[in-house]
Amino acid sequence: MSDMLMSDVEQTEAEYLAAYEPGDFPRPSVTVDLVIFTILDRDLKVLLIRRREHPFKGALALPGGFLRVSDDADQGEDLEAAAHRELAEETGLPLGSVWLNQLGAFGAPGRDPRLRVITVAWFALVRPDLAPLVEAGSDAADAGWFSLTELAGEPLAFDHRGILDAAVARLERDIEHTDIGYELVSRRFTITELRSVNEVILGRKLDPGNFRRSFQRLIEDGVVVETPGERYTGRRPAKVYRFKGRR
Amino acid sequence: MSDMLMSDVEQTEAEYLAAYEPGDFPRPSVTVDLVIFTILDRDLKVLLIRRREHPFKGALALPGGFLRVSDDADQGEDLEAAAHRELAEETGLPLGSVWLNQLGAFGAPGRDPRLRVITVAWFALVRPDLAPLVEAGSDAADAGWFSLTELAGEPLAFDHRGILDAAVARLERDIEHTDIGYELVSRRFTITELRSVNEVILGRKLDPGNFRRSFQRLIEDGVVVETPGERYTGRRPAKVYRFKGRR
DNA sequence: ATAATAGTGTCTATTAGACAATATCCT
DNA sequence: AGGATATTGTCTAATAGACACTATTAT
Numbered sequence: 001m002s003d004m005l006m007s008d009v010e011q012t013e014a015e016y017l018a019a020y021e022p023g024d025f026p027r028p029s030v031t032v033d034l035v036i037f038t039i040l041d042r043d044l045k046v047l048l049i050r051r052r053e054h055p056f057k058g059a060l061a062l063p064g065g066f067l068r069v070s071d072d073a074d075q076g077e078d079l080e081a082a083a084h085r086e087l088a089e090e091t092g093l094p095l096g097s098v099w100l101n102q103l104g105a106f107g108a109p110g111r112d113p114r115l116r117v118i119t120v121a122w123f124a125l126v127r128p129d130l131a132p133l134v135e136a137g138s139d140a141a142d143a144g145w146f147s148l149t150e151l152a153g154e155p156l157a158f159d160h161r162g163i164l165d166a167a168v169a170r171l172e173r174d175i176e177h178t179d180i181g182y183e184l185v186s187r188r189f190t191i192t193e194l195r196s197v198n199e200v201i202l203g204r205k206l207d208p209g210n211f212r213r214s215f216q217r218l219i220e221d222g223v224v225v226e227t228p229g230e231r232y233t234g235r236r237p238a239k240v241y242r243f244k245g246r247r
Numbered sequence: 248m249s250d251m252l253m254s255d256v257e258q259t260e261a262e263y264l265a266a267y268e269p270g271d272f273p274r275p276s277v278t279v280d281l282v283i284f285t286i287l288d289r290d291l292k293v294l295l296i297r298r299r300e301h302p303f304k305g306a307l308a309l310p311g312g313f314l315r316v317s318d319d320a321d322q323g324e325d326l327e328a329a330a331h332r333e334l335a336e337e338t339g340l341p342l343g344s345v346w347l348n349q350l351g352a353f354g355a356p357g358r359d360p361r362l363r364v365i366t367v368a369w370f371a372l373v374r375p376d377l378a379p380l381v382e383a384g385s386d387a388a389d390a391g392w393f394s395l396t397e398l399a400g401e402p403l404a405f406d407h408r409g410i411l412d413a414a415v416a417r418l419e420r421d422i423e424h425t426d427i428g429y430e431l432v433s434r435r436f437t438i439t440e441l442r443s444v445n446e447v448i449l450g451r452k453l454d455p456g457n458f459r460r461s462f463q464r465l466i467e468d469g470v471v472v473e474t475p476g477e478r479y480t481g482r483r484p485a486k487v488y489r490f491k492g493r494r
Numbered sequence: 495a496t497a498a499t500a501g502t503g504t505c506t507a508t509t510a511g512a513c514a515a516t517a518t519c520c521t
Numbered sequence: 522a523g524g525a526t527a528t529t530g531t532c533t534a535a536t537a538g539a540c541a542c543t544a545t546t547a548t
Binding site: 206207209210213214217232235236237 | 536537538539540541542544545546547548
């Protein structure tokens with residue numbers, strides 16, 4: 001009996017794929033959006049673009065763009081590659097100089113009024129010494145760093161307000177449990193600069209003495225090493241450190 | 248001067264949308280895939296399906312399916328709704344009885360040999376008292392719980408091995424920092440049962456006395472409350488607790 | 495000298511963990 | 522009574538935080 005059922009065409013996978021014809025089910029568009037943070041003037045900033053075209057013309061939006069796909073054999077670019085590409089296009093910064101991590105997918109119906117769009121959001125951290133280069137290098141003349149505090153009430157295009165809020169929440173969580181703080185200081189930094197980054201993100205002052213002690217543990221663990229030179233700030237100069245294991 | 252430039256057609260957003268015609272840029276397909284965990288016999292299990300059709304015919308795969316979208320005004324279902332729908336279809340469990348959370352988007356070219364597919368992966372935790380209902384209720388007769396330890400070397404269909412590994416890593420991280428442990432015990436549970444869940448996921452024995460003490464703090468904080476009844480295990484019965492703030 | 499920042503000392507409270515001891519209850 | 526599990530006790534080490542204090546340097 002089962003032989004009877006099995007007796008019809010038994011394909012190999014190669015045969016199946018050769019004969020495969022994609023149905024014409026409707027597909028959504030897929031984009032990547034970037035939440036790019038930096039810290040300038042002791043303030044958390046995000047890179048936004050003033051939209052010149054509809055929809056949401058005139059509103060602020062996260063930089064991003066469509067994922068390049070094809071129905072050819074190569075199928076187009078990787079998701080993360082697309083994020084890196086957009087990052088380079090929007091900031092002008094060399095590939096690999098910016099820390100990038102996936103935030104998640106956002107795809108509520110109606111988030112783009114034109115058509116169904118699923119976006120994969122990424123958050124990126126730009127060292128403050130690179131941040132000034134961004135405004136000049138961006139291909140969108142209306143791109144710029146916006147203070148998160150000033151942006152508080154401001155509505156953004158699409159569902160970008162929700163994405164931004166999710167990114168900020170993630171940042172606050174990660175700053176306490178991971179090493180991402182190092183991504184928001186220059187390569188060579190003082191303890192105070194690192195503490196300031198933490199203070200800005202956490203939104204509260206940290207005790208300099210206690211912070212130094214916890215930093216001391218990182219030195220002992222070899223995570224961070226002292227480097228020659230000092231930082232002159234008009235007062236007593238501070239020692240300069242370097243995050244070990246960084247290009 | 249600028250008046251001159253502005254003097255050509257100035258559309259409102261409504262006009263723009265009414266006239267909007269989507270270009271025929273190629274779009275990827277979008278799916279949702281589920282990593283559904285439970286704990287049975289003091290062992291972490293994941294729900295997998297034996298594929299009956301090409302591609303990867305005969306291989307084990309994560310349950311999942313295509314996101315339903317449309318070019319109509321409603322644009323189709325929400326991403327999370329799709330995950331919930333697939334979860335209900337694959338497990339037969341009532342909507343809302345299972346904890347569900349987004350893991351992330353996976354979209355490497357070639358991950359589906361047929362066509363370009365971006366998948367949004369979700370991880371779900373099924374209470375052990377509901378787990379036995381799953382195999383019966385599933386629409387895929389070949390669905391079943393597989394031990395993660397036994398699955399260690401086993402290759403899975405598509406890039407599902409990578410997704411599964413990411414989910415396990417997330418589980419290990421979250422079990423120490425969040426409350427998800429409660430999602431893997433019955434509604435009424437003993438301290439030992441909760442400890443066992445942690446032991447299984449962390450892969451090491453935990454001191455009963457120390458674990459009890461940390462649990463004590465949760466009682467004091469009102470996170471968890473004692474409930475009437477005891478649990479008979481053949482030995483000394485244990486007190487039964489309930490996670491406060493659960494349906 | 496003064497102001498400002500860098501860095502140290504000290505104390506308390508909390509927590510994780512190792513490990514021993516006692517309590518309770520089923521068989 | 523014996524055995525298994527629940528529960529309590531005790532000690533140590535690590536950590537976070539509050540807060541006072543000393544050190545160094547530009548002005």
